Amino acid sequence: MGTKQTHIHAVQQVSLLLRAVLLFVVLCGPQHVASDSDEAILTEWEIWKSSHGIAYDEMDDMQRRVIWEDNKRKIEDNNQGFFMGMRPFSMVMNKYGDLTRQEYQVLQGARIDAQFAKRGRIVSSRRLRNVAKKLDAWVVDYRNMGYVTEVKDQGYCGSCWAFSTTGAIEGQIYKRTGQLVSLSEQNLVDCSKSYGTYGCNGAWMANAYDYVVSNGLQSTSTYPYTSVDTQPCYYDSRLAVAHIKDYRFIPKGDEQALADAVATIGPITVAIDADHASFLFYSSGIYDEPSCNPNNLSHAVLLVGYGSEGGQDYWIIKNSWGTSWGEGGYMRIIRDGRNTCGIASYALYPIL
Numbered sequence: 001m002g003t004k005q006t007h008i009h010a011v012q013q014v015s016l017l018l019r020a021v022l023l024f025v026v027l028c029g030p031q032h033v034a035s036d037s038d039e040a041i042l043t044e045w046e047i048w049k050s051s052h053g054i055a056y057d058e059m060d061d062m063q064r065r066v067i068w069e070d071n072k073r074k075i076e077d078n079n080q081g082f083f084m085g086m087r088p089f090s091m092v093m094n095k096y097g098d099l100t101r102q103e104y105q106v107l108q109g110a111r112i113d114a115q116f117a118k119r120g121r122i123v124s125s126r127r128l129r130n131v132a133k134k135l136d137a138w139v140v141d142y143r144n145m146g147y148v149t150e151v152k153d154q155g156y157c158g159s160c161w162a163f164s165t166t167g168a169i170e171g172q173i174y175k176r177t178g179q180l181v182s183l184s185e186q187n188l189v190d191c192s193k194s195y196g197t198y199g200c201n202g203a204w205m206a207n208a209y210d211y212v213v214s215n216g217l218q219s220t221s222t223y224p225y226t227s228v229d230t231q232p233c234y235y236d237s238r239l240a241v242a243h244i245k246d247y248r249f250i251p252k253g254d255e256q257a258l259a260d261a262v263a264t265i266g267p268i269t270v271a272i273d274a275d276h277a278s279f280l281f282y283s284s285g286i287y288d289e290p291s292c293n294p295n296n297l298s299h300a301v302l303l304v305g306y307g308s309e310g311g312q313d314y315w316i317i318k319n320s321w322g323t324s325w326g327e328g329g330y331m332r333i334i335r336d337g338r339n340t341c342g343i344a345s346y347a348l349y350p351i352l
Contacts, residue, residue: 045069052095064098071097074277082285088312088334089278089285094325096280107321108274108299109158109202117297117346118196118206123248125257132260140263141305141316143330147171147266148304149182151329153322155227157200160300162188163320164269165208167302169217169242169350171267176352183242184223191215191233199229205269205300209247209350216240243352250347253294255337258344259306267304270317271346272333274299282326286314288334294342303343306335315343 045065049055056064072093081087096104142148149170154160162185174180189199192211197203215235222239250258250268261268273296274280278289286309305316313335323329334340 044072048093048097054098067100068098071099071277071281075281078278078281087285089287090283091278091281092283094281099280104280105275105298106156106158106200107154107160107280109154109160109200117204118210119249119346120206120209120348121246121248122251123257123261125251125254125260128250128257128260128264131264135263137263139305139307141307142171142267143304143316143318146178146180147174148302148318149180151318151323152182152185152225152320154185154320155225157189157227157229158198158202159185159189159200159227159229160320161197161203161205161208162186164271164300164302165205165212166217167304167318168267168269168348169212169244171304172244172265172350172352173242175266181241182220184218184220184225186220186225187218187223187233187235188212189229190231191235200227201229204346205271206247206249206348209244209269209348212242212244212350213246217242244350246351247348248351250344250349252346253339253344255335255339255344258303258347259335261347261349262303262306265349267302267318268347268349269300270303270343271297271300272317272341272343273297274301274341279331282331284327286312286332286334289341292341294339294345297342297346301331303347304330307332312336317343 045068048068075091075093078087078091082090096107148167152163154163165188166183166185170181170183188197188208188211192208193199195211196207197211216237218235218239219241223235250261258268273292273294275296275298276289276291279287301320302318303315304318307314307316314332315335317331317333319325319329319331321329333343339345
């Protein structure tokens with residue numbers, strides 16, 4: 001190695017060492033190093049409110065700040081473990097920072113007892129396996145293949161079920177026609193209540209599919225999203241751009257069948273347990289929440305692929321909380337055959 005290269009190498013080593021020391025001081029030093037005083041935290045709170053256009057009266061402000069500080073501590077605790085290599089994902093403060101657990105649950109919207117979840121016909125796992133074997137796909141990512149519309153934002157409405165449903169239908173229409181059309185979640189929110197959905201109060205996705213089988217669906221451009229469920233249905237069948245004949249469920253809890261379905265069919269509608277602060281404030285990495293319960297299905301998302309990093313397999317899910325959440329609106333979640341967070345507990349796809 002030449003003298004110049006040796007010098008560059010030495011500088012890089014010193015730089016890495018300095019970063020490690022700084023990280024140690026920030027994460028492991030006394031509390032006053034990270035935030036000198038209550039004044040510093042107060043300033044952070046004011047900055048956070050300002051950046052999200054939030055204002056409260058004095059009493060509400062105190063209560064909200066307590067919630068926000070508690071969430072901030074959870075995020076910092078997780079990230080200390082992440083930077084020390086003991087946690088596989090990072091968290092970040094976001095627009096949901098001052099929500100209580102009850103308010104956060106509104107965002108989820110698949111919260112109806114899973115025992116009574118509407119189900120339908122189940123696809124044969126053997127048939128899926130036989131087709132998937134021929135493809136032998138180690139990595140699948142439909143974002144790179146044209147199947148997936150932009151990341152959307154459901155707002156403060158528990159309509160995730162509608163976004164999960166439209167996403168899978170959008171993928172199948174693209175597969176058949178080569179045209180990617182954004183479908184209307186608001187159409188489902190407003191019009192499918194007689195099929196057993198509850199607008200901003202959640203639903204099971206099979207009920208939403210039932211509506212589309214019977215009626216079809218408009219595009220977002222002709223039936224835009226409002227994030228409320230108080231307006232009347234104004235569906236016009238002449239403007240429908242999506243029609244499906246039926247839908248099929250993946251065998252419950254079967255991750256291999258789910259992977260085979262993703263590889264051979266396209267994006268899949270799934271429900272997961274998202275009832276954790278770690279999910280709400282997820283930022284990057286491979287999500288692995290030890291207290292996830294595969295039977296507590298609280299949130300609907302779209303499964304758009306799978307892959308592997310550093311020897312760890314993962315699923316790729318598309319959320320409906322905007323691009324500022326997670327990895328540009330997406331999450332990688334651990335895939336290890338344990339049906340983590342119930343990703344294979346309630347999974348289905350449309351048939352055009």
